Amino acid sequence: MADEMDRQLPRGTAVSRRHGAPPWGVDAGEPPSLHVVVQGSFHLAQDGARFLELEPGDVVLLGAGPRGAAPAERSLRCVAPPPGAAPAPAEVLSATYAAAPDGALSALAPVVHLPAGEVRRAQGLSAVVSLLRAALAEPSAEQERLARSLLEPLLAYALHCHEGARGRSAARVGRATRAFDRRVGRALQLIQEKPAARWTIEALARAAGLSRAAFARRFLAELGVPPLRYVAELRMQRAAELLAEGDRSLASIAAEVGYDSEFAFSRAFKRHTGEAPGAFRRRSRFQGAPFRMPPVRAAA
Structure with missing residues (x-):
């Protein structure tokens, strides 16, 4: 984890816990922010378009990228249960960071998604998330100071988890990810052959033989950027x-x-x-x- 600390981690500026029965949302625009889904199902919307589904245990880092990158308009929305289903609470922890364009976030994709399985595998990140949840569970000035002290370790462990996940993904190429590559590859070939076409996520998902949400999630995981x-x-x-x-x-x-x-x-x-x-x-x-x-x- 020392590598992450050496690359000018941005300072944590704020932390919050939002919970309650859906629907509700959290603005996820600038500055860089990190969100932990504790309960409920969420989706991430960018410029009004829904493109990434999030489940309990997922972590998402938003607003990274190169110097001068302008943030897209992003929001996290918790998904209401289907008609007739019992209402279920939703909860998300959110941390924001000071912009540091030449630091550890500058080489990342604008959206970094860590699925719950990767978070559980990363013991350090899991431990910091647990400590943060405990600190935010009892609102008080002392607990808020404790929560704020965890923001830099939270980001450092999230970056460490991301690097580990990328390494494991590369090691799996040619095995479990081969079918995934072929599906996304079909859409990539169409985009490259006809860049002027009025592409939509729905049209590309149909070409890939996937649902809209699955295609957007897999495309982002493979290429590090949303399809559009x-x-x-x-x-x-x-x-x-x-x-x-x-x-x-x-x-x-x-x-x-x-x-x-x-x-x-x-x-x-x-x-x-x-x-x-x-x-x-x-x-x-x-x-x-x-x-x-x-x-x-x-x-x-």
């Missing part, structure tokens, strides 16, 4: 290549990568890269260096 963010980043990558290597008009490039107008494309490109298309083209030619896509700042 991958589509947006692929479009920007192809647009940047066309800008750097040719003289085509912005309107022509916009149409090729799926935008209805030059204005919409220019706005999206600047939001992703921090640079207008014309400025990017001029800089690329002036530098005379091999093409390299600038860091992505935000999802379209």
Whole structure:
């Protein structure tokens, strides 16, 4: 765990416990935040679209990413039981952290999901979560101070668990994950063949032979980004290549990568890269260096 501590862990700024009968939600926008599902079923929504299901014991870290990345609008919503079912309480623990763009979170995907099984396997993380739950169970100034003192260890152990899970996932390639790779691969092939198509998660899930929720969860686990963010980043990558290597008009490039107008494309490109298309083209030619896509700042 020392590696995580050495990489400039951001300081914990706030911690809370939310519980009660659904439906209700927790805003999960900026700054970086970590959430532990204690009871109930939740889903994570991004920019109004539901894309990740969360169950008791799951941990999710939101708002990581490279320097300058703009956060998406995210929220956690607890799922009400089906009609006729007995109401069940829901509970989530939430911690927020000061932005530290050059620290331990900068190399991560914007959403890091740790399933309950991985959390249970990570004894250190499980222990800190238990201590945090105990501290928040009895509201008082002293207990709140105790809970806040656990925020940096909570994040450090979550990052350690994430690295361990990635290593185990890589070791399983070619065995249990082979069918998963094929399903996601079908969707990836379609995206790469037709980047300008008006893709939806539902359409990609049908192509992969999965439900919407299962496809979104597996895609995120495999590639580290939600499906529609991958589509947006692929479009920007192809647009940047066309800008750097040719003289085509912005309107022509916009149409090729799926935008209805030059204005919409220019706005999206600047939001992703921090640079207008014309400025990017001029800089690329002036530098005379091999093409390299600038860091992505935000999802379209």
